[in-house]
Amino acid sequence: MSKKITRDNLFKPTRSESKSAATDHAARDILESETAQREAKTARLREARLAKEAAEREEALAEPAGKAPRKKKRTKPE
Numbered sequence: 519m520s521k522k523i524t525r526d527n528l529f530k531p532t533r534s535e536s537k538s539a540a541t542d543h544a545a546r547d548i549l550e551s552e553t554a555q556r557e558a559k560t561a562r563l564r565e566a567r568l569a570k571e572a573a574e575r576e577e578a579l580a581e582p583a584g585k586a587p588r589k590k591k592r593t594k595p596e
Contacts, residue, residue, distance in 0.1 A: 521527065
């Protein structure tokens with residue numbers, strides 16, 4: 519015999535093992551793609567939020583500081 523016998527070439531995987539391995543591989547691929555999509559969306563939304571906050575800060579700094587609003591006078595009840 520020229521081939522060395524190992525557990526990989528001595529026994530062939532049973533049908534249930536190969537099906538479960540294929541299912542596991544497919545499920546992991548789906549989960550990885552969903553994770554990548556979620557992370558991309560989170561990064562995109564974070565960038566949009568930071569840009570909006572920066573624009574609001576610039577707008578607040580551009581407004582002149584005016585007078586404080588007047589308080590209403592209280593009237594005494596009769």
